[in-house]
Amino acid sequence: MSRFLNSRYSALEPYTPGEQPKVTGRLIKLNTNESPYPPAPGVLEVINNQELQKLRLYSDPAASELTAAIADFYGLKQEQVMVGNGSDEVLAFIFMAMRGSNDVIYYPEISYSFYPVYCDIFHAHGVKVPLREDFSIGASDYFNLDGTIIITNPNAPTGRALTLDEIESILINNEENLVVIDEAYVDFGADSAAGLIDRYDNLMVVQTFSKSRSLAGARIGFAMASSEIIADMNKLKFSFNPYNLNRLSILAGTEAMKDREYFEDTRSRIMETREKFVKEMREMGFTVLPSKANFVFAASDRISGEEYFRELRKYNIIVRHFSDSRICNYVRITIGTPEEMKSLTDATRQILSKR
Numbered sequence: 001m002s003r004f005l006n007s008r009y010s011a012l013e014p015y016t017p018g019e020q021p022k023v024t025g026r027l028i029k030l031n032t033n034e035s036p037y038p039p040a041p042g043v044l045e046v047i048n049n050q051e052l053q054k055l056r057l058y059s060d061p062a063a064s065e066l067t068a069a070i071a072d073f074y075g076l077k078q079e080q081v082m083v084g085n086g087s088d089e090v091l092a093f094i095f096m097a098m099r100g101s102n103d104v105i106y107y108p109e110i111s112y113s114f115y116p117v118y119c120d121i122f123h124a125h126g127v128k129v130p131l132r133e134d135f136s137i138g139a140s141d142y143f144n145l146d147g148t149i150i151i152t153n154p155n156a157p158t159g160r161a162l163t164l165d166e167i168e169s170i171l172i173n174n175e176e177n178l179v180v181i182d183e184a185y186v187d188f189g190a191d192s193a194a195g196l197i198d199r200y201d202n203l204m205v206v207q208t209f210s211k212s213r214s215l216a217g218a219r220i221g222f223a224m225a226s227s228e229i230i231a232d233m234n235k236l237k238f239s240f241n242p243y244n245l246n247r248l249s250i251l252a253g254t255e256a257m258k259d260r261e262y263f264e265d266t267r268s269r270i271m272e273t274r275e276k277f278v279k280e281m282r283e284m285g286f287t288v289l290p291s292k293a294n295f296v297f298a299a300s301d302r303i304s305g306e307e308y309f310r311e312l313r314k315y316n317i318i319v320r321h322f323s324d325s326r327i328c329n330y331v332r333i334t335i336g337t338p339e340e341m342k343s344l345t346d347a348t349r350q351i352l353s354k355r
């Protein structure tokens with residue numbers, strides 16, 4: 001630590017991203033929930049020489065083209081959408097400022113591990129709500145709280161999802177609290193709460209282009225809510241980084257959002273691969289939580305999570321392991337192509353046969 005860092009930040013523990021290896025040639029990368037499929041074909045066309053020339057100009061601070069495409073997809077008004085440099089930035093604004101009068105933010109005890117980091121950096125009082133015994137989120141555990149609520153749906157790294165009725169019950173029982181649903185994985189089998197926005201002025205839905213739209217490297221996330229909430233979010237954005245999306249990402253995101261057919265095709269392929277993979281893992285004796293995401297959370301009595309993680313690495317397969325005691329027996333496995341999942345199940349069979 002240099003002597004220039006303010007002491008308030010000296011104990012900050014940053015978020016640990018999943019490994020992003022430099023050489024991916026022979027690696028099967030199933031550790032950070034990216035899509036195994038390329039971006040929509042239109043994305044590859046729209047980023048051309050002419051657009052590269054325009055990089056000398058600032059991007060549209062409102063990213064209007066992109067917010068219009070998102071609003072159109074979800075049947076909302078453009079004033080009900082704001083975009084961020086990845087949903088991580090959108091979440092940062094929420095933890096920074098959308099926390100009512102008492103600075104309290106509730107979120108599930110096992111969930112996206114960035115939430116406690118944001119609480120730390122922005123001095124919000126984070127309160128962890130335990131999961132139920134089966135790793136599900138109990139909707140009634142969130143009734144009548146006294147602060148902002150953030151729920152990942154489907155949850156990560158468990159993959160379990162709440163129904164829209166359950167989300168609605170949380171909204172009804174928190175009229176005075178902002179309820180944020182982080183829907184990073186919603187396109188893989190759960191229902192988006194976006195359709196509830198016009199009925200509940202305390203709802204904000206956050207999504208990303210990183211998983212179901214094959215654009216993790218473009219860094220595009222967005223928030224949808226009442227126009228009042230979105231005006232607040234834009235106030236924060238314009239006080240921090242007005243040009244938060246670069247020109248190329250605005251173009252890429254717009255194309256990806258417009259190509260519904262490609263979106264439907266890739267997400268249904270991933271769900272199909274997931275169902276086959278889950279079945280096969282269960283046949284090998286794994287406990288696999290029911291997943292509505294593009295990953296599964298799996299554990300075996302025959303091998304610890306950490307060891308399984310390390311053994312797979314020897315086969316050039318990377319998955320994600322978390323050391324938190326309640327989930328350390330599990331690994332989180334991203335759903336890749338059918339071929340990649342076959343390599344993983346083949347390797348797993350070999351690993352288990354040696355014990």
Ligand SMILES: *Cc1c(COP(=O)(O)O)cnc(C)c1O
Binds near residue numbers: 089182219
């Ligand atoms: C991946 C992920 C994000 C971050 O997405 P970006 O848009 O890439 O910043 C947010 N929330 C959850 C739960 C995620 O898994």
